[in-house]
Amino acid sequence: MPVAAGPLKTTPLTRLFRDMGARMVPFAGWELPVQFSSVLEEHAAVRSAAGLFDVSHMGEVEVRGGAALDLVQRVTCNDASRLGSGQAQYTALTTERGTFVDDIIVYRKGERDFLLVVNAANTEKDFAWIASQARGEVDVIDASSRYAQLALQGPRAQAVLQPLVKAPLASLRSFHFVETAVAGAVCLVSRTGYTGEDGFEVYAPAAAAPDLFHALMREGKPHGLLPCGLGARDTLRLEARLALYGNDIDETTTVLEAGLDFVLKLDKGPFIGSEALAREKERGPLRRLMGFEMIDAGIPRHGFPIRLENSEAGVVTSGTFGPTVKKSIGLAYVPSRAARAGTRISVGIRGREAQAVIVPTPFYRRRS
Amino acid sequence: MSKGNGIYPEDLKYTKEHEWVAVNGNVGTVGITHYAQSELGDIVYVELPATGSPVVAGEEFGTVESVKAVSEIFAPVSGEVLEVNAGLAKNPETINKDPYGDGWLIKLKLADPKELPSLMSAADYRKYIEEEAN
Numbered sequence: 001m002p003v004a005a006g007p008l009k010t011t012p013l014t015r016l017f018r019d020m021g022a023r024m025v026p027f028a029g030w031e032l033p034v035q036f037s038s039v040l041e042e043h044a045a046v047r048s049a050a051g052l053f054d055v056s057h058m059g060e061v062e063v064r065g066g067a068a069l070d071l072v073q074r075v076t077c078n079d080a081s082r083l084g085s086g087q088a089q090y091t092a093l094t095t096e097r098g099t100f101v102d103d104i105i106v107y108r109k110g111e112r113d114f115l116l117v118v119n120a121a122n123t124e125k126d127f128a129w130i131a132s133q134a135r136g137e138v139d140v141i142d143a144s145s146r147y148a149q150l151a152l153q154g155p156r157a158q159a160v161l162q163p164l165v166k167a168p169l170a171s172l173r174s175f176h177f178v179e180t181a182v183a184g185a186v187c188l189v190s191r192t193g194y195t196g197e198d199g200f201e202v203y204a205p206a207a208a209a210p211d212l213f214h215a216l217m218r219e220g221k222p223h224g225l226l227p228c229g230l231g232a233r234d235t236l237r238l239e240a241r242l243a244l245y246g247n248d249i250d251e252t253t254t255v256l257e258a259g260l261d262f263v264l265k266l267d268k269g270p271f272i273g274s275e276a277l278a279r280e281k282e283r284g285p286l287r288r289l290m291g292f293e294m295i296d297a298g299i300p301r302h303g304f305p306i307r308l309e310n311s312e313a314g315v316v317t318s319g320t321f322g323p324t325v326k327k328s329i330g331l332a333y334v335p336s337r338a339a340r341a342g343t344r345i346s347v348g349i350r351g352r353e354a355q356a357v358i359v360p361t362p363f364y365r366r367r368s
Numbered sequence: 369m370s371k372g373n374g375i376y377p378e379d380l381k382y383t384k385e386h387e388w389v390a391v392n393g394n395v396g397t398v399g400i401t402h403y404a405q406s407e408l409g410d411i412v413y414v415e416l417p418a419t420g421s422p423v424v425a426g427e428e429f430g431t432v433e434s435v436k437a438v439s440e441i442f443a444p445v446s447g448e449v450l451e452v453n454a455g456l457a458k459n460p461e462t463i464n465k466d467p468y469g470d471g472w473l474i475k476l477k478l479a480d481p482k483e484l485p486s487l488m489s490a491a492d493y494r495k496y497i498e499e500e501a502n
Contacts, residue, residue, distance in 0.1 A: 298415070301438065
């Protein structure tokens with residue numbers, strides 16, 4: 001993860017978190033909490049009750065105007081024309097080679113009005129890239145500093161949030177959103193997340209974030225809601241096999257190699273990277289991002305070497321001990337011929353070859 | 369064996385890498401300090417040497433891993449491993465709960481008692497932590 005030079009950026013909640021005694025760390029140029037109490041407790045709260053994350057470091061790019069859809073269609077690989085107002089989709093900003101400028105969520109607020117939510121470390125790069133592709137009547141605005149974002153995740157998320165909003169949340173489906181008052185401030189509330197659980201992401205005016213955080217904590221207390229940090233966010237997303245930009249995907253990995261075929265819509269017409277991705281789909285990717293679990297003891301970590309049939313085959317892109325699955329798990333790119341469940345690999349852990357096996361993913365799937 | 373309450377038990381010797389050793393005759397019991405476990409967070413995996421292995425003062429003899437971080441453990445003193453805390457394989461969180469008691473790591477047959485005076489006392493270690501925090 002690239003670290004910005006100079007002082008760390010803060011979110012509208014950083015000061016509050018320092019006062020709460022959260023353990024703060026630098027992440028992508030931001031000062032963010034890695035844990036409040038314990039990564040394991042926070043992880044468990046999200047799986048069994050609810051957790052509240054400050055993800056205000058994420059970037060928000062507004063794309064508006066008569067040519068807004070054309071621009072979104074040109075820079076992303078999913079088909080934004082399929083979105084109605086109030087719908088969102090996971091997608092990627094792609095390079096000419098079909099690799100990732102970033103992975104993002106596109107919200108369609110209106111016929112000509114889109115909100116693109118991008119990774120914190122990529123905000124400036126993405127904004128410049130999207131703006132450079134603008135043609136015709138379209139405004140591209142980096143609105144990141146105007147937004148705070150809170151992620152409320154877990155099976156009790158709806159019960160926690162409902163008393164604070166008028167809109168009926170039970171009818172808000174996955175990857176849909178509403179603009180509604182939450183604890184007094186107009187917010188965008190979407191049924192999305194990065195944990196593998198049901199939940200919401202609330203985009204609020206930056207100044208409203210502290211009141212919103214307190215209101216959610218108060219409502220959540222009887223449900224077992226815990227404030228959560230980056231540590232739990234990482235273990236939760238990895239169990240759900242959600243990719244992390246900078247670890248699992250970047251400008252050297254393609255959408256197909258990453259196994260994100262479901263966000264690739266080659267039939268929507270040409271976009272940046274469509275030719276390369278069409279060719280790659282035709283011949284098949286040379287390697288694939290696969291999940292594995294350890295057979296031998298040890299925890300795989302980012303950058304550890306992977307061996308297949310006694311030769312070097314890549315590196316671990318993400319690895320951890322999965323608190324819910326209670327196994328050491330990881331992701332790695334492996335040659336396509338070996339990319340299937342049951343293939344044995346080994347992971348070099350501090351000079352020792354530890355056996356692992358490729359498994360189906362996600363490692364964790366919630367019971368719905 | 370020291371009591372698990374208290375953050376800097378008086379009867380232990382400490383290292384700058386946040387290990388402790390309790391000496392009883394020619395046997396030293398080694399663990400990581402309250403500060404070390406608190407900095408690491410939830411411990412989920414421990415790698416320790418086999419019984420009979422030699423360890424050398426100041427050199428790495430194992431690792432402790434939390435969800436997020438890997439930390440090498442250095443030997444406060446030299447010796448031969450007499451016993452390994454087998455319970456940690458299944459319950460590594462014992463180190464978080466009781467770092468000076470049930471969370472001990474290994475017992476050593478001390479090779480050289482002259483190494484002991486170079487280690488920190490509880491008062492020295494407390495001072496060291498307070499300085500490191502600032």
